[in-house]
Amino acid sequence: MSILNPLPERLLLGPGPSNAHPSVLEAMSLPLLGHLDPEFIALLDRVKEGLRTCFGTANAMTLPISATGSAGMEAALVNLLEPGESVVVGINGVFGVRMAEVARRAGAVVTTVEAEWGKTLDANAMAEAIATTKPKVVSFVHAETSTGVCQPVEEIAGAARDAGALVVLDCVTSLAGRPVELDAWGIDAAYSGTQKCLSCPPGLSPVSFSDRAIDVVQNRKTPVQSWFLDLSLLAGYYQGGDGGKRVYHHTAPITATYGLAAGLDRVLEEGLTNRFVRHTAAAERLVAGLEPLGFTPLVDAADRLPMLTSVRLPESVRSIGDGDVRGRLLNEFGIEVGAGLGPLAGEIWRIGLMGENARPEPVDRLLEALRKILD
């Protein structure tokens, strides 16, 4: 049996991966260069520059971590936090919970500020926790992939910076689909994934660290617990050591980097603003089409992520069964949508219109399939 036996074609409208553009997949079939080859280093430098544009930052330390988005989260927290240090984590979904857990495993003292899943974090509650605990780090999620909530960033980031704290922001689902402005917002560490609005396969985690964050890392009292994710060591390869010479740390994922380069090319050719407009229009078309079928948005209109729409299930779906309807979508129509997670399991679907899929055709294909199943 060979991998090249036909795999089914899927329209990936879940929380990610989204469908990769053919130019990305084509780039991933190019022959390998070595990870220290000057041609590869040049390509990597171009990727770093493209990521800076997407992140809205001039941060020198902007690079794709050689693992998936969860490793980007871990990189941000384990580099900035030392055992016994304090962090305030905002939690209104799975990824806030995960941040708190990762910080605890780094030995940090974690204060959580919770909000209902499907709602935004309360900036005043965050400010209060910051004022009370005077944390080294404040950490929250821009685009909560478990609920579809888009968190306003500036007020919380401002409160954190006023208290002298570093700010960590999860941009896994927002990057290249909604404005991300690390420098304007005053963010010190952010991470993302390639399999969402960048329309690349999963496998890399774009991250960006401010100079202030790098300074903190370089002045740690204890080593970063993870050798693989230690920013000071990563800098030797991604920025270069003495004289700019790139120093081996680990073997960078060549093929995934080709894919990310091709994905960034498409993002920059289209222009970020055009891309944001396209995501918003697709989400509006989706919600308008779902409401007549009885689906109701989980999130208030003002707080919705355009690339990930969460909807409460109508009786028509519940009577057939959440899993059964998703199974029919997948097996009969080749369409994947995402289930709810945690307390929202069985309550909602998460429908992604990310990157290349944020267009009318995928929306209409889903709506037509649903009409057939639920009719």
Add this chain to the structure above:
Amino acid sequence: MSILNPLPERLLLGPGPSNAHPSVLEAMSLPLLGHLDPEFIALLDRVKEGLRTCFGTANAMTLPISATGSAGMEAALVNLLEPGESVVVGINGVFGVRMAEVARRAGAVVTTVEAEWGKTLDANAMAEAIATTKPKVVSFVHAETSTGVCQPVEEIAGAARDAGALVVLDCVTSLAGRPVELDAWGIDAAYSGTQKCLSCPPGLSPVSFSDRAIDVVQNRKTPVQSWFLDLSLLAGYYQGGDGGKRVYHHTAPITATYGLAAGLDRVLEEGLTNRFVRHTAAAERLVAGLEPLGFTPLVDAADRLPMLTSVRLPESVRSIGDGDVRGRLLNEFGIEVGAGLGPLAGEIWRIGLMGENARPEPVDRLLEALRKILD
């Protein structure tokens, strides 16, 4: 500028990545499935089975970690070691040094047993350190990529098991190029990379853990410091939770998994024994061709890795300059060879004949280019 502008063709004869087979690259251009799609789970199960064959094990917990080989090393050590616990690490090259560093960052008490770079570890010295320190874990490198030494495993592993210790083995460069027999050798945790003898791009780290190791992980007193690499959490996705249902942990790298599946298909079609014979023959051809040019093997014949030959540089290379000759090989002939690391920088080259490159043609191409440069 597009990624699809022609990249130079390289013959990758360094310490990895090696050239990926066209069928692997073709597999990596296939459209994505979701990471919870039953078709993808079936593919992943097939990959796990192929890895078991390569590792010589029946270990259920055999899977590709979603990051490069260094993360596999970290996964092995941080899952098995808790703060304050003792580990004996054999060091005869860069990767032994790295193991010790990773273990220290996990809070372990590290005893190192050193051997000259280019020589094997002394089994008696290891046994003595094991008897003296009664460690929880004994860790060493099967195929030391920094020197080209192949370490005999059984005697050290036996001493470790006699003392009740878990054994961790680095198989990054050996897997699918030389016999690896985890079960026969009594190894509890091993890790590798895809970019060596599996002839896939870098990006995944195949790992395997014995039931005994899993039992230790499940009975830890403290959480694994890395959420991303926590085996108990990984098991929920790679083996399934209650009723076998796969539980989301992180988003698996779909495309890299396609590539690994295709790479494993080729390995199993060829047969491991045929592959080992091919690696040995290629290395012999290389050494026979290099000696008349004045290169001398660093490692005694009995201890050499066939897939990575390290050679001391002749005066003809030193007079031009190590870096200059490698630069000419790369730029004029499209051939990459590896430099020495650490104390061997400027002293040796590391020439990889890995996976698809372990054939007469790559050897002859390198020898011809060297004759032209050094004539």
